[in-house]
Amino acid sequence: MTTNDRARGALWLLLILNLLVYMTRYAPAGVLPLLEESLLGVSKQQLGYLATVFAIVYLMGAPPFGLLGDRVRRGPLLAFGVLLSGLATAAGGLQASFGLLLVSRALTGLGQAAFVSIAPALLSDLYPASRRGAALGVFSIGQPVGTALSYMAGGVLVAFGLGWQGVLLVLGLPTALAGLAALRLHEPRRGACDMTTDAAEERQPMGHPWRRYLALLRNRSYLINTLAMSANGFAMGGFAYWGPTYLHTEHGISVSMASLGFGLVTASAGAMGTLGGGAVGDRLVRRFVGGHALLSGITMLAAVPLLYVLFFSVKQPVLVWMVIGASEVLLFANTSPSLAILMNVTAPDMRASANAFNMVVAHLLGEMFAPVIIGALADDSNMTAGLGVAAVAIGVSGLLWLLCMPFIAGDERRARGG
Numbered sequence: 161m162t163t164n165d166r167a168r169g170a171l172w173l174l175l176i177l178n179l180l181v182y183m184t185r186y187a188p189a190g191v192l193p194l195l196e197e198s199l200l201g202v203s204k205q206q207l208g209y210l211a212t213v214f215a216i217v218y219l220m221g222a223p224p225f226g227l228l229g230d231r232v233r234r235g236p237l238l239a240f241g242v243l244l245s246g247l248a249t250a251a252g253g254l255q256a257s258f259g260l261l262l263v264s265r266a267l268t269g270l271g272q273a274a275f276v277s278i279a280p281a282l283l284s285d286l287y288p289a290s291r292r293g294a295a296l297g298v299f300s301i302g303q304p305v306g307t308a309l310s311y312m313a314g315g316v317l318v319a320f321g322l323g324w325q326g327v328l329l330v331l332g333l334p335t336a337l338a339g340l341a342a343l344r345l346h347e348p349r350r351g352a353c354d355m356t357t358d359a360a361e362e363r364q365p366m367g368h369p370w371r372r373y374l375a376l377l378r379n380r381s382y383l384i385n386t387l388a389m390s391a392n393g394f395a396m397g398g399f400a401y402w403g404p405t406y407l408h409t410e411h412g413i414s415v416s417m418a419s420l421g422f423g424l425v426t427a428s429a430g431a432m433g434t435l436g437g438g439a440v441g442d443r444l445v446r447r448f449v450g451g452h453a454l455l456s457g458i459t460m461l462a463a464v465p466l467l468y469v470l471f472f473s474v475k476q477p478v479l480v481w482m483v484i485g486a487s488e489v490l491l492f493a494n495t496s497p498s499l500a501i502l503m504n505v506t507a508p509d510m511r512a513s514a515n516a517f518n519m520v521v522a523h524l525l526g527e528m529f530a531p532v533i534i535g536a537l538a539d540d541s542n543m544t545a546g547l548g549v550a551a552v553a554i555g556v557s558g559l560l561w562l563l564c565m566p567f568i569a570g571d572e573r574r575a576r577g578g
Contacts, residue, residue, distance in 0.1 A: 166286070166346045166348075167286040167287060167295075169346070170282070170283070170286055170345055170346055171283060171286070171295055171298055171299060173341060173342070173345065174238075174279050174282070174283060174299055174345075175298055175299050175301060175302055176302075176338065177238070177242050177275065177279075177302075177338060177339065177341070177342060178275075178279065178299055178300075178301075178302025178303070178306060179301075179302040179305055179306040179309065180242065180246070180306065180334070180335040180338055180339075181241075181242060181245055181272055181275055181276070181302065181306065181335070182302050182303055182305075182306025182307050182310065183306045183307075183309050183310040183313070183331050183335065184245050184246055184248075184249040184268060184272075184310075184331055184332055184335050185214070185245075185268065185272060185306075185307070185310075186306075186307045186310040186311070186400055186401070187249055187252075187310050187314070187327060187328050187331045187332070188210055188252075188261075188265070188324070188328070189211075189307075189310065189311065189314075189400060189401050189402075189403075189404065190310060190311040190313075190314030190315060190318075190327070190404050190419035190422075190423070191314050191318060191323075191324040191327055191415070191419070192204075192207055192401075192402075192404070192405050193405060193408055193415045194318065194323065194324045194415065195207060195324050198323075198324065199257075199258050199261075202258055203535070203539055204405075204535040204536075204538050204539050205532055205535040205536045205539055206258070206535075207531075207535060208401070208531035208532035208533075208534070208535035208536070209262065209531075209532060210261065210262065210265050210531075211265075211397065211401050211527070211528075211530075211531035211532075212528055212529060212531060212532050213262050213265050213266050213269070214265045214266065214268060214269040215269065215397075215523045215527055215528035216266070216269070216528060217266040217267070217269035217270050217273070218269035218270070218272055218273045218276075218519070218523060219273070219519060219520040219523040219524055219528070220273075221269065221270045221273030221274065222273045222276075222277045222516040222517075222519040222520050223513075223516050223517065223520060225237065225241075225273050225274045225277045225278060225512075225516060226277045226278070226512045226513040226514075226515060226516025226517065226519075227512075227513055227516070228278075228512075229277060229278035229281055229282075229512030229513070229516075230281070230350070230509060230510055230511070230512045230513050233347050234278050234281075234282050234345070234347060234512075235342050235343050235344065235345035235347060236342075236343060237274050237278055238274065238275055238278055238279060238282075238339075238342040238345065239339050239340055239341075239342035239343045240271070240274055240339075241271045241272060241273070241274030241275035241276075241278075241339070242271065242275055242335060242336070242338065242339025242342060243271070243336050243339035243340065244267060244268075244270060244271030244274070245268050245271030245272050245275065245335060245336075245339070246271075246332045246333060246334070246335030246336030246337070246338075246339060247267075247271075247332065247336045248264050248265075248266075248267035248268040248270075248271060248332070249264065249268050249328055249331060249332030249335065250328060250329050250331075250332030250333045250336065251264045251267075251332070252264030252265065252268070252328045252332070253324075253325040253326065253327070253328030253329035253332065254325070254329075264328075273516075273519070276515075276519065277512055277515050277516040277519055278512050278515075279299065280296060280299070280499055280502075280503060280511070280515055281503070281511035281512035281515055282345070282347075282348065283295055283296060283299055284296075284503045284508070284511055285348040285349065285350055285508065286348050290442065290445075290446065291442065292442075292500050292503060292504070293438045293439075293441045293442040293445065293452060293496050293497060293500040294438045294439055294442050294496075295438075296438060296496040296499045296500055296503070297434055297435050297437060297438020297439065297441075297495070297496035298435070298438070299496075300434050300438070300495040300496045300499065301430070301431050301434050301435065303430070303434070303492075303495060304426050304427065304429070304430020304431060304433070304434060304488070304492050304495075305426075305427045305430055305431055307400055307423075307426060307430070308422070308423040308424065308425075308426035308427035308430060309423060309427065310331060310423070311403075311404060311419045311420065311422050311423030311426065312419070312420050312423030312424060312427070313327065313330065313331060313423075314327045314419045314420075314423075315415075315416045315417065315418075315419035315420030315421075315423065316416075316420065317330060318415060318416045318419070319416045319420075350508050350509050350511075375510075376506070376514055376517055379505060379506070379571050379574075380567040380571065381453075381501065381505050381564050381567040381568045381571040382501075382502065382505050382506060382514065382518075382571065384560055384561075384563055384564040384567065385453070385498060385501045385502055385505075385518075385560075385561070385564050386502075386517075386518045386521050386522060387521075387525070387560050388456070388498065388557045388558075388560035388561045388564065389498050389502075389518065389522045389526070389557070390521060390522040390524075390525035390526040390557075391525075391526060391553045391554070391556040391557035391560065392460065392494065392498075392526070392553070392554065392557035393522045393523065393525075393526030393527040393530075394525070394526035394527060394529075394530045394550065394553045395491075395530070395550035395551065395553040395554045395557070396491065396527070397526065397527030397530040397531065398530040398531060398533075398534045398546070398547060398549075398550040399491075399547065399550060401530070401531040401534075402531065402534055402535070402538070402543060402546065402547065403422050403426075404418040404419045404422045405418075405543060406543040406544070406547060407421070407422060407480075409538075409542070409543050410542065410543050410544055411475075411477065411480060413477070421481060422484075425481055425484050425485045425488065426488055428485070429484075429485040429486070429487075429488035429489045429492070430488055430492045432489050432492075433459075433488060433489040433490065433491065433492030433493045433495070434492045434493070434495045434496060436489070436493060437455060437456075437459070437492065437493035437494060437495060437496055437497050438495075438496035438497070438500075440455055440493075441455045441456075441496065441497035441500065442500075445500075449568050449569040449572060450564070450565035450566070450568045450569070451497075452497035452498070452500050452501050452568075453497070453501060453561045453562065453564045453565045453568060454561075454562070454565060455493065455494070455497050456493070456494035456497050456498055456557075456558070456561040457558045457559070457560075457561035457562035457564075457565075458558070458562075459490045459491075459493040459494060459558075460490070460491070460494060460554050460555070460557050460558030460561065461555060461558035461559070462490050463487050463490035463491050463554055463558075464551055464552075464554055464555045464558075466483060466486055466487045466490070467487055467547075467551040467554065468548075468551060469483055470483045470484060470487065471544050471547065471548060471551070472544075491554065494557075494561070498561070501564070501568065502514060502515060502518055503515075504568075504572050504575065505568060505571040505572050505575050506575055507575050508575075526553075530550065533546070533549065534546035534547060534549065534550065537549065
């Protein structure tokens with residue numbers, strides 16, 4: 161098997177696993193109204209804690225898994241992450257109390273910390289910088305499409321009377337079985353696509369593991385990109401978690417149709433935005449180094465007015481779905497470019513660690529508290545007020561990516577040892 165065949169095989173396997181991981185991640189989101197009815201006395205703010213406890217364990221698990229991912233064979237770690245994510249999600253369907261459901265979401269977060277922190281670093285060792293954005297774009301389709309498939313599956317299963325417990329079981333068990341396929345992944349040499357073989361072999365890790373994280377604090381484009389991803393994560397996490405509920409409460413769409421429709425729109429628009437962002441970003445980077453950041457900044461700023469049109473101007477169902485679709489194409493356009501920036505400005509032998517640290521900061525400042533804050537605003541006012549705050553965060557992320565552009569060239573040279 162040639163190197164290109166191995167790279168393509170690994171990319172498609174990781175894409176499938178990423179789809180399944182995101183399906184388990186957002187499995188409860190499409191059935192939140194049913195959870196609220198079933199678990200009497202649970203408020204929307206408390207339902208937001210299902211996402212928060214996931215995020216807490218997710219960010220706590222990311223640094224140690226990132227360090228392991230820079231030192232040992234990555235296939236077994238990826239298999240462990242997907243297996244645990246699937247089993248914990250399925251176990252959530254067997255719980256009869258809110259407290260035990262929280263525990264299952266925490267374990268799901270631990271499994272996903274292993275997979276998400278390591279997979280992009282492995283792919284970056286299989287594809288050169290000129291093709292990396294497109295490859296990461298294919299891999300990143302798993303985020304919108306996996307999330308969307310979760311909503312769609314939830315909508316169909318609810319329509320057939322399975323309830324929220326059945327949704328978690330049906331999404332969790334196949335994911336656990338599929339995770340075992342990662343054991344057969346080819347292990348590329350770290351940095352093989354960024355330097356000569358001799359240089360890749362001679363490069364030594366930097367002292368104590370935690371010095372790696374301290375070194376990242378001197379990398380300006382890495383830091384600004386991470387802050388932009390944090391603001392973006394706050395908004396996207398809020399939209400993903402509360403999107404179907406917003407459609408149900410503010411537009412009167414049934415739970416099953418809101419979940420199914422939101423899933424269909426997210427799958428198509430998210431795939432278009434993610435693939436388009438990866439391809440266009442790579443074309444821009446061939447012209448100037450800051451192309452990935454420019455694309456991310458422009459698309460995020462363009463999405464903000466569309467979101468406010470959705471919140472305050474559109475009432476007809478057809479127009480609602482059209483505006484949501486257009487907004488999501490723009491919102492997902494940054495997914496692979498921002499990940500490519502992160503990989504390109506960090507040294508090849510510490511990419512998993514850098515990705516893990518990015519996950520910690522992005523979730524601590526962004527996605528961890530977004531569902532709770534938006535849920536609390538919805539309890540006090542309505543879902544529109546909560547999601548309006550998320551739209552502001554999108555604008556902040558766009559400005560930060562534009563600010564990142566001047567620093568990328570120098571940080572890329574330093575990452576390559578230049």
